[in-house]
Every structure is written in structure tokens, then in C-alpha cells.
Amino acid sequence: MAEPVRITFLGGLGDIGRNCAAIECGGDVLLLDCGVLFADETMPGADFVLPDLEYLRDKADRIVGCICTHGHEDHIGALPRALDWLSFPIYASRFTLGLIRKRLEERGNLHRTNLHPIGDHDRIRIGSFDCEFIPVTHSVPSGLISAIRTPQGVVLHSSDFKLDLNPVDGRRTDLARIGAIARDEGIRLLLCDSTNSEIPGSSRSESEVGQVLKGVFAAHPDRRLVVAAFSSHIHRVQQIVDAAVASDRLVATLGLSMKRNFALARELGLLRLPDQMVIDVTGAERYPPERVCVVSTGSQGETRSALAMAATGDSRWLDIGPDDAVVLSSSPIPGNEARVARMINNLVRRGAHVVHSGQLDVHTTGHGKQDELRILHTVADPEYFVPVHGEARHLAAHANLAERMGQPSDRVVVACDGEQVELGDRGLRNRGKVTTGAYYYVNGQMVEDDQDLFGERDLLGTxxxxxxxxxxxxxxxxxxxxxxxxxxxxxxxxxxxxxxxxxxxxxxxxxxxxxxxxxxxxxxxxxxxxxxxxxxxxxxxxxxxxxxxxxx
Incomplete structure (x- = not known):
């Protein structure tokens, strides 16, 4: 009999955030992502939420590494806190490692890990696990699908993915390689992104957004363009700077994370922009409005973000006024709608013209919709399936989609945080809760798990x-x-x-x-x-x- 493989979900199954799973076999523990969940209105005063890392406390000396599939905070943001008391090597693409390195340096625990760069189609051993990394398209560069070979066969983790036939960097999700593995070895278990499992059809190509952005630039020839996007969305930033260069505009960045990621992407050759077209935001006011494009953070209206502060007149670097057109190249994350609307109103009061995704298609998702999920399921043809990365409704919708495609219902397991599935000779079973799946709230320098605290804060606040x-x-x-x-x-x-x-x-x-x-x-x-x-x-x-x- 072959050694069973156990996968414990420490976060990400019930929320779109704090993604983390522990894969165990033969005494080794391999982590798959280690991210945070951003606090919402039910968690007043909290900065973010960690996965249930307490499960790893008595397994600390058995952790052989952590695979970070891509550079979004919900997949890497908990690493600085985890490495406060754990020590393990990290495997990720060069861009993802660049983001991780900066966070660990700020936390002061870079010495507690070794950073191992991995590239497309690399195949390496991490402990007893034979891991192959397959390119995947997402809204951040250099995402990776993981094919993890175990005594129980191949476990394929989709990462966050979409099927974009015309990606900005030309790097498509490698369905051919997934199909080859399925044909030659078989995929025993598929763990797949469920974010857009309720939405019919396919996602729009990222390249289509670039054409819309060029139209926005052309429609505002006499105004300064201020375009807000996620700082890790380098493909979007590339299209913004392409539109700027095409209209002979100089480019400045606003917001610390945008400045850092912009520089890192240029250093790694992931963002192409002539040096002479880059200016510092401190000198942007010296140029005529029609000569400037500012790429900013703050598209979600976060209270202290660069654009939100500019919208209230509190920015040191940017004075928003009638000569500005502000583009929000994102969609509000659920729960942020009121905050984004308030920021838009503030921008309009200052005389700016605002363009957002409710008016024009200046954003597209980085997650595959139902047709893309069907294609991945068809190509992978897994024996067993566990939907991951989503709220309860997304996981249920994805399970239903798989069953409608012909996956036997007894080979689809819907799990939740804290539960462990076991892949053995007799198949896949849910072993139930092996840890609480508790939320660990970061409040400044403190980490707490007392939810009653928020009830008290709510009373104090209201x-x-x-x-x-x-x-x-x-x-x-x-x-x-x-x-x-x-x-x-x-x-x-x-x-x-x-x-x-x-x-x-x-x-x-x-x-x-x-x-x-x-x-x-x-x-x-x-x-x-x-x-x-x-x-x-x-x-x-x-x-x-x-x-x-x-x-x-």
C-alpha cells in the first residue's frame, strides 16, 4: 500500500483570502501559499487575518518548504508573521520572491528562510515531493500552477487562473502541459480556483482593457491622467504606461507599493518603459497637465491610500483639480463599494473627471469563469476534485459545475477551513476538522483570536x-x-x-x-x-x- 497524502486547509475555503494548505506525506509537510485576509467592517481595528498557523506548531521541524503560487497578498501576506516563529524555505517565481523579500526585510526575519527562484516548467524536489511548475495567466506576473507528484499520484493545484488567449506578456496558461500530464500519468486530485464559479461565460482578455485605456487617454488630451490600479497588477500598469507613451506623456508613480513594484518589475524586465519617460511624482506639477500620467495605488478607496488622500486634499504630492481625469482601473472588492463611492464623490467635488468600471470596461477579472473552469476540468480530467479559493457559495457552485460535467458526486469533496482530506489507495475522503480553522487577527503588533473584541469595539464606535x-x-x-x-x-x-x-x-x-x-x-x-x-x-x-x- 502506498503512503497516504493528507491536505489540511488552514485558510481560503470559506473566504477569498488567507489561502494556505499543508500537504503531508511521509513525515514531510509542504505548505501551499501563506496569505492573509483583509479585515472587513465586521473586524473594526484589525489590520488583516492570518491562516490557522497554530496547526503547524508541533510540525515546525517537518516543514520542508512553502510554494507561493503568485504575488498577491492573499497568497503571500502571512509569510512575515509565520516566519516570526517558523523557519522554512520559500519557492516562487523571481517576481513573487521580490515582493516577499521586501516584506521580510521590513519585518526583520529574512534570515529565517531561504528564497529559491523557480521558473516555468521547472521540476524540483522539495522534501519527498516531486514538484513541477506550469505557467498560468492571472492578474499578476509569473503565476504558477503546481503539479505535485506524491505516492498517491499527481495533485494539481490550479493557482488563481484565467484562460487568456491574448495576455499582455504573451504568457498563456499551459493547458498542453496539463493535458500531457493527464494523459501520461493521470491527475489523481485537482484543487481548483472557485472565485468566479457562479458566473457564466469567459473572462475578457486583459489586452482588451488596454484598448479601452487608450480611448480614455485620447478623450482627455488636455487633462492630466491619474490612473489607479492594484500595484501588483503589472500587466495593467504596462497598458497604462503604453497609453501614456503613445500620447507623449511622462509617467510618475504615486504610493509606496506602486513605486516599489514598478521598480521591481522594470528590474526583472516585466515592465517595459523608456527611462526618459519616467519622472518622480515630486516634480510632476512642473509639467503641463497634458504631459503627465500618474499611476497610483488606492483604487479601493482605502483610508490612507495615495488616491484617497489626494481626493480629500491631504496628499503631499498630488493636488487634484479640474485639470485632472482620474481613472479607477479596477472593480470595487465586495464590501468596498461605499468607500469607493465616497472617494469618487470627493474627487468630483475637487473638479476632477472620474472614469470607473461602472461606465467603461477599464477592468477585467483575473479569475476564470464557468467556461474556463469547464475547459480546465476537461483537460485535467481528474479522478478526484476539491474546489478551493472561495466563499462557501463559490465552492458549492464549483462542485455543482464539476458534477454537471460528469464528475461522480462521490469523487467531489467540498471542504472548509480546518478540515483535512486524505488521498489513499481507496480514494479521497474528508477526515473532518483536525484544527479549528480559527481566525487570527493582527492588531498592530498583536495577534489575537478573540472575536468578542470586535463586539466591544463596535459598541465603543457606535x-x-x-x-x-x-x-x-x-x-x-x-x-x-x-x-x-x-x-x-x-x-x-x-x-x-x-x-x-x-x-x-x-x-x-x-x-x-x-x-x-x-x-x-x-x-x-x-x-x-x-x-x-x-x-x-x-x-x-x-x-x-x-x-x-x-x-x-
Whole structure:
């Protein structure tokens, strides 16, 4: 009997983010991606969310490496935190490694890993795993499909992918190689991107966006063009600078990540632009508007992003006004719609003309839709299938698509974070939860898993806080001074003094009644209840009540 292969999903099955899986065989653990999930409105104050890396704590000395399929944060962003306490080599394309190196240098833990560049069609051993890397088209350069040969056959991981017949860099998803593996060896298990599994048809080619962008540039010959895109989307940036050069515009970058990625891509030959066409954004104002194109971060309206700050007049480098046309070359990520709309309104108030994906096709997805998924399934012809990279609805839709194509339902396994599937001689089975799949929230320098924290922050942010300070003499059973109520964010300045005075009286009465009973215990509970009842009765609000009892 051959050694079984176990795959534990530490993130990415239930969210589009924090992608990470641990593949185990023969005592070795191979990680597949290690990304973050960006915090949403349900996580106030959190920066991002890590995969369930606690599963690896007792396996730390068995990790033989981490394959990073491409350079998006939801696939590489957790590496700096993981390498705080783990140590393992990282395998990725040169561009992806360039992005990773910068993050590890900033974190100060580059010494805890070795970075191994891999190229298209490279085949190497990582521990006991025989790994081949196949080019794939996505919205970031140098993405890789992984064909991992194990004692149980080939495990094929699609990475994030689309089938673009006319990619900007000419680098197509290599279906021929996938087909050859399927024909010669067979693909035992397919793990496949589910992001657009609900959407019929095929994705538009990235090259089509370039033609639209050229039209936008031509339509604004007398304005400065400010084009916002994801800083890792070098194919989009290439088309922006192509349109700029064609209209004799000089190119400046705005935003730290755009500046870094722009330079890295040029260094690696992934972004082509004559040196004489590049200027620093600090000098952009010296040129006539029609001679300048600024490529910026902030297309999602992030609060401190370069474009959002320019939209509110807070940018050090860019003063947006009537001479500007601003192009948002992206679509709002679900949950960001209100933030993007607010930024657009701010730009319009400053006199700029704004172009976005709701008006023109200035964006296309990097993930394959249903027709592309069908093609990959047909070419790979896997014995077993697990949908990955998606929310629950995406995974279910992808499983349904595979079954409609003829994949037997008992050979399709829908898993979720924390679950482990085992590929053995008798097939594929879901072994259920082997770890919690917990969210680990990064709050500044802290990592926490307490979700109740966000409930408190939500109350603080929407209802405010009332602090009640009570001084008592427990030995004599009496109140030493009038209780003091101090509030923030509870009610407005016109009402706060009177309410704090009346609330103090209510708390004093409750404390005196409690002490008169001869019991000095449980005073914090008495203070919280009295203050809470007063606050709720008089204002109908539910601020956080913080009782402070001082026993003199």
C-alpha cells in the first residue's frame, strides 16, 4: 500500500483570502501559499487575518518548504508573521520572491528562510515531493500552477487562473502541459480556483482593457491622467504606461507599493518603459497637465491610500483639480463599494473627471469563469476534485459545475477551513476538522483570536463609553464621595453634563442601598447595573459601561 497524502486547509475555503494548505506525506509537510485576509467592517481595528498557523506548531521541524503560487497578498501576506516563529524555505517565481523579500526585510526575519527562484516548467524536489511548475495567466506576473507528484499520484493545484488567449506578456496558461500530464500519468486530485464559479461565460482578455485605456487617454488630451490600479497588477500598469507613451506623456508613480513594484518589475524586465519617460511624482506639477500620467495605488478607496488622500486634499504630492481625469482601473472588492463611492464623490467635488468600471470596461477579472473552469476540468480530467479559493457559495457552485460535467458526486469533496482530506489507495475522503480553522487577527503588533473584541469595539464606535468611578469605605460601609460619571461618544455636549449629574445620583442611591444591607461585595456589578439602567432608560443607547470601584 502506498503512503497516504493528507491536505489540511488552514485558510481560503470559506473566504477569498488567507489561502494556505499543508500537504503531508511521509513525515514531510509542504505548505501551499501563506496569505492573509483583509479585515472587513465586521473586524473594526484589525489590520488583516492570518491562516490557522497554530496547526503547524508541533510540525515546525517537518516543514520542508512553502510554494507561493503568485504575488498577491492573499497568497503571500502571512509569510512575515509565520516566519516570526517558523523557519522554512520559500519557492516562487523571481517576481513573487521580490515582493516577499521586501516584506521580510521590513519585518526583520529574512534570515529565517531561504528564497529559491523557480521558473516555468521547472521540476524540483522539495522534501519527498516531486514538484513541477506550469505557467498560468492571472492578474499578476509569473503565476504558477503546481503539479505535485506524491505516492498517491499527481495533485494539481490550479493557482488563481484565467484562460487568456491574448495576455499582455504573451504568457498563456499551459493547458498542453496539463493535458500531457493527464494523459501520461493521470491527475489523481485537482484543487481548483472557485472565485468566479457562479458566473457564466469567459473572462475578457486583459489586452482588451488596454484598448479601452487608450480611448480614455485620447478623450482627455488636455487633462492630466491619474490612473489607479492594484500595484501588483503589472500587466495593467504596462497598458497604462503604453497609453501614456503613445500620447507623449511622462509617467510618475504615486504610493509606496506602486513605486516599489514598478521598480521591481522594470528590474526583472516585466515592465517595459523608456527611462526618459519616467519622472518622480515630486516634480510632476512642473509639467503641463497634458504631459503627465500618474499611476497610483488606492483604487479601493482605502483610508490612507495615495488616491484617497489626494481626493480629500491631504496628499503631499498630488493636488487634484479640474485639470485632472482620474481613472479607477479596477472593480470595487465586495464590501468596498461605499468607500469607493465616497472617494469618487470627493474627487468630483475637487473638479476632477472620474472614469470607473461602472461606465467603461477599464477592468477585467483575473479569475476564470464557468467556461474556463469547464475547459480546465476537461483537460485535467481528474479522478478526484476539491474546489478551493472561495466563499462557501463559490465552492458549492464549483462542485455543482464539476458534477454537471460528469464528475461522480462521490469523487467531489467540498471542504472548509480546518478540515483535512486524505488521498489513499481507496480514494479521497474528508477526515473532518483536525484544527479549528480559527481566525487570527493582527492588531498592530498583536495577534489575537478573540472575536468578542470586535463586539466591544463596535459598541465603543457606535454607542460610546461611560466610566463610573465610585469611592467607598468598605470597613464603615459608606460612600466616601459623590460617584463621578465620565463619558465619551455617548451623547452630545449639550446634554452630557446634565445626564452625567443625574446618572451620578442614580448610582449613588444604588451603592448606598447595597452598602446599607451590610454587604460590601459585588459593588462593580451594582455600579454597572445602576449606570446601565439609567443610560438605557434616559437615552435608549447602549454604551460600554466601565465601573471603577475604589475601596479607601
Amino acid at each position: 454607542q460610546g463609553v461611560v466610566t463610573v468611578v465610585v469611592a467607598v469605605n468598605g470597613a464603615k460601609g459608606r460612600l466616601q464621595a459623590r460617584p463621578r460619571l465620565v463619558s465619551r461618544g455617548w451623547v452630545g455636549a449639550d446634554n452630557v453634563q446634565a445626564l452625567e449629574r443625574d446618572g451620578s445620583d442614580e448610582v449613588a442611591a444604588a451603592v448606598e442601598a447595597h452598602l446599607a444591607s451590610g454587604n460590601a461585595d459585588g459593588l462593580e456589578r451594582v455600579v454597572r447595573r445602576a449606570a446601565g439602567q439609567f443610560v438605557s432608560h434616559t437615552t435608549g443607547r447602549r454604551p460600554v459601561i466601565v465601573p471603577v470601584v475604589v475601596n479607601l
